[in-house]
Amino acid sequence: MWNTALTIAGSDSSGGAGIQADLKSFAALGVFGMSAITAITAQNTCGVTGIRELDTEIINDQIDAVFSDIRVDAVKIGMLSNSEIIKTVTAALVRHKARNIVLDTVMVAKSGSQLLKKDAIAALKKHLIPQALVVTPNLYEASELVGFEVNNQADMKKAAAVIKEMGAQYIVVKGGHLPGSACDLLYDGNKFSSFANERIDSVHTHGTGCTFSSAIAAGLAKGLSVEAAVAEAKRYITMAITHGFALGKGIGPTHHFYELYHRAGLY
Numbered sequence: 290m291w292n293t294a295l296t297i298a299g300s301d302s303s304g305g306a307g308i309q310a311d312l313k314s315f316a317a318l319g320v321f322g323m324s325a326i327t328a329i330t331a332q333n334t335c336g337v338t339g340i341r342e343l344d345t346e347i348i349n350d351q352i353d354a355v356f357s358d359i360r361v362d363a364v365k366i367g368m369l370s371n372s373e374i375i376k377t378v379t380a381a382l383v384r385h386k387a388r389n390i391v392l393d394t395v396m397v398a399k400s401g402s403q404l405l406k407k408d409a410i411a412a413l414k415k416h417l418i419p420q421a422l423v424v425t426p427n428l429y430e431a432s433e434l435v436g437f438e439v440n441n442q443a444d445m446k447k448a449a450a451v452i453k454e455m456g457a458q459y460i461v462v463k464g465g466h467l468p469g470s471a472c473d474l475l476y477d478g479n480k481f482s483s484f485a486n487e488r489i490d491s492v493h494t495h496g497t498g499c500t501f502s503s504a505i506a507a508g509l510a511k512g513l514s515v516e517a518a519v520a521e522a523k524r525y526i527t528m529a530i531t532h533g534f535a536l537g538k539g540i541g542p543t544h545h546f547y548e549l550y551h552r553a554g555l556y
């Protein structure tokens with residue numbers, strides 16, 4: 290019997306981030322992946338050259354089609370683009386009593402393009418964050434959510450507590466953009482746990498946030514606790530960045546082959 294995960298996110302034509310990174314991560318971690326596409330981006334390793342948001346009817350229909358037929362063990366949410374899409378996705382997830390929702394608060398691509406309209410941040414806070422089991426903001430996203438700068442571990446703790454108040458059950462503030470070790474902070478409302486790894490000196494980090502949040506969803510789909518799913522996702526993203534590669538002329542993608550290594554006893 291397969292464990293399943295649904296990604297609700299944008300498409301990245303270059304395959305490094307978005308829906309494509311999510312499905313690759315699910316497959317590498319042994320989970321059957323499904324998708325509901327919110328927006329199509331024309332994108333490569335150098336940047337985003339076009340965005341088309343899908344209309345909310347077809348977004349809703351994709352989610353309904355999956356839930357009305359298939360057991361969904363976890364849901365990963367990525368690029369949502371605007372507040373109407375946020376409201377549609379939230380309503381569908383509530384209607385279907387979706388479990389194990391991992392919300393990656395995607396706002397701006399590493400190459401600089403806006404993937405969530407600024408005026409949609411309020412909708413994210415009001416509608417979707419309260420439905421999430423785990424929210425995974427990076428430093429910039431955490432700061433946009435809470436309204437103050439998040440630049441160090443102390444700020445990360447303060448931000449996690451504020452996001453917890455918004456209604457999420459667990460918060461992982463990602464420290465990938467801090468100098469020094471790559472240290473993420475998990476907060477469950479009571480205690481903080483750190484997940485740290487040596488920083489990998491690589492420019493090929495296109496899709497790291499997508500990969501990390503999908504790996505958490507894959508762990509939850511397989512029945513792991515949140516702590517164990519975050520720990521496994523941290524190992525997975527570290528390997529995926531270690532083996533990231535120069536595809537194209539810009540920021541290359543992470544590499545997804547954890548399960549093969551794992552099965553071969555190499556990791």
Ligand SMILES: Nc1ncnc2c1ncn2[C@@H]1O[C@H](COP(=O)(O)OP(=O)(O)O)[C@@H](O)[C@H]1O
Pocket residue numbers: 426427428463464465466471472473486487488489490491494496497498499501523526527530
């Ligand atoms: N150079 C790096 N070396 C090791 N881990 C990294 C590196 N960059 C990011 N990470 C890790 O990748 C995950 C995604 O983080 P981050 O890059 O901060 O997110 P985002 O893609 O949303 O900006 C986190 O677990 C973070 O610690």
Ligand SMILES: Cc1ncc(COP(=O)(O)O)c(N)n1
Pocket residue numbers: 298299300301306307308330332367368395397398399400404494495496497498499
């Ligand atoms: C469709 C889509 N979703 C998410 C990201 C964020 O990924 P990154 O921050 O690595 O650019 C992206 N670039 N494209």
